[in-house]
Amino acid sequence: MSRTTTAFTIGIKEQARNYVLVALLVVLPVSFITLAFAVTQDVEMPVRTLVDGETVTVMRGMPEVHGVIMTPITSALIAGLAGLFLMREAKDTDGRLAVAGYRARQVITARFGVLAAITLIVTGVSVGVMLVDFQPEHLWWFVAAMLVVSVTYGLIGMLVGAVFDRLAGMWLMLILPMLDIGLFQDPLFIQSEPEWWMKLLPGYWPVRVMVDTGLTTDVDTTLSLVWATGYLLLVAVLTIGVYYRITQEK
């Protein structure tokens, strides 16, 4: 077994023993997503989205819109906390791996591999729970945007973990996705052109894709997914740099 595989396997076992993360994974999707579909008033709501390349307002059921928004919130929240936990653990231990002979890229691959694996599981569970109540018009586009936003928030969780301790970091990672996706990107709340600073938030491009591919029959947000992926790559480069620096300090 290679060193990277060993570090990856240990990292996965470590996270599987993190009962806070496991409890969130079990409780949150049902209590956020299923509940959103179950209790939202069944009325039609205006939703701004792209249709044939133009921003138009279409009428959609409020439970569907609410459910489409709660799914990425759930996923981003859990992935963000996972990233936070990973970075806190990395700060404590990964410097020692370097002393034991690990190369930086082996540790980085293992740690980011763990984050990717957790994000895949979180996204899978969130989308799976959503599918019980709602079928997006273009499932795989929707899943792609979900993955991008979840990984982005996982990496942001790592960045937060580099600066703040577990408690302060948890507060930040609870608030960030709620405000970003649940308020500033939610078409139920923002019914006109978003402010410029809302477009800089991590949820802007992926949620555009999710609203489009979840609620309309045509895919008009290919470019938005490209922008979302670019945003993700930028955050990834920043996180790798911060991670490298932090573990080197030990």
Added chain:
Amino acid sequence: MAGLPSMPTVEAIPIELGRLLGAIFGVAIIAGLMGLAQMISARAADRRLVQTGYPPRTLLATRLAALGGVTVVVAAVNYGVLWLTISPGAPVLTFVFLVLAGLVYAFLGALVGALLPRLFEGSLVVVFLAMMDAFLSGDSPLAADVPEFVEYFPLYHPKELLQEAMFQGTYTTGDLGFVAGYLLVLLVLVTAVFGVTMRTSGGWSA
């Protein structure tokens, strides 16, 4: 919630309701976390004070007084923010009902602290509890089709009282009685839990 637009198909008044829910949620979450922190620090320190001769009753009274004081301050801040955007029909009643909502969550936080005496895990429980409670009890269009047992949630009746005091300047005695009963039950539970936590004979201190 305050960002909710006017919805012609929805009967409630989303913006004002959103502000009201924000205020009650803000009070509940901060008071709940204070209750949690109080109980955790009580576990860490007060047992030693009992061993040095402090009566547990005095310690509990000071803890509850501190909790009550902080809740009043938190309610005052939230009331002030609310007052900037809405003129309450009955200002004093509105403030008192915000305090009551805070006290309910302060006691709940203390109970969570007794069962889960770790700040990280405990605060997660308090946050999600308050979040789900405010969401389901909120009578908002996003949580309109809720089951009847939501009436027994901690924030349901305080929210009813607050809503009535804010928009009509009155209150319903039944709601007030329910909140008073809720507080009494929680107070008894907190006292019992505190008593168990302070027990020093026959075992090691935590």
